[in-house]
Amino acid sequence: MRRAERFLALSDFEAAGRRHLPRMLHGFVAGAAETDQSLRDNRAAFAEWGFVPRALADTSGRSQEATLLDATHAAPFGIAPMGAGAICAYRSDIVLARAAASAGIPMVTSASSLIPLEEIRAAGSDWYQAYLPGEEGRIEALVERVARAGYGTFVLTADVPVPANRENNLRN
Numbered sequence: 001m002r003r004a005e006r007f008l009a010l011s012d013f014e015a016a017g018r019r020h021l022p023r024m025l026h027g028f029v030a031g032a033a034e035t036d037q038s039l040r041d042n043r044a045a046f047a048e049w050g051f052v053p054r055a056l057a058d059t060s061g062r063s064q065e066a067t068l069l070d071a072t073h074a075a076p077f078g079i080a081p082m083g084a085g086a087i088c089a090y091r092s093d094i095v096l097a098r099a100a101a102s103a104g105i106p107m108v109t110s111a112s113s114l115i116p117l118e119e120i121r122a123a124g125s126d127w128y129q130a131y132l133p134g135e136e137g138r139i140e141a142l143v144e145r146v147a148r149a150g151y152g153t154f155v156l157t158a159d160v161p162v163p164a165n166r167e168n169n170l171r172n
């Protein structure tokens with residue numbers, strides 16, 4: 001059996017990641033702020049959502065396609081921006097961009113990527129996520145560079161006006 005075929009669900013990756021990564025890196029990826037209370041609350045809130053079964057429906061032309069911002073994607077989800085991913089896997093952003101492009105889903109290049117944004121664009125990512133710097137001149141330079149690289153969608157992260165208190169990073 002090929003290695004990748006042993007991973008049937010996302011939680012299978014989590015267990016393997018815990019074994020593979022040094023504690024500090026695993027904590028950076030899997031941990032959240034302070035006591036992880038918001039992380040647990042978010043998981044619990046999502047667990048409340050469910051599917052409504054529809055029996056005796058025509059299943060011959062099933063599709064998960066979803067249209068967002070004028071583009072049609074193969075599934076209603078994509079790969080969220082993950083900063084500093086390349087400290088966990090070799091040039092991870094390039095790997096993720098290629099995988100997302102071949103699966104027909106969006107992959108968001110992180111402002112905190114360790115790989116130049118132009119290279120990730122060339123590997124297939126069309127969305128760029130930014131934390132806006134405070135000064136207008138720097139914002140303009142950033143937007144121009146992202147546009148010049150050919151990204152079609154500019155994603156603005158608005159929920160980090162100050163950094164979170166990530167105690168697990170300090171502990172590890």
Ligand SMILES: Cc1cc2nc3c(=O)[nH]c(=O)nc-3n(C[C@H](O)[C@H](O)[C@H](O)COP(=O)(O)O)c2cc1C
Nearest residue numbers: 028029030080081082083084110111112113129157
């Ligand atoms: C290791 C890691 C790095 C992240 N880096 C970024 C980032 O650079 N920019 C950003 O906007 N969000 C970042 N996030 C937040 C994710 O994009 C996402 O919004 C968050 O994990 C919630 O989605 P989830 O429930 O699917 O994990 C990061 C999350 C993780 C776990």
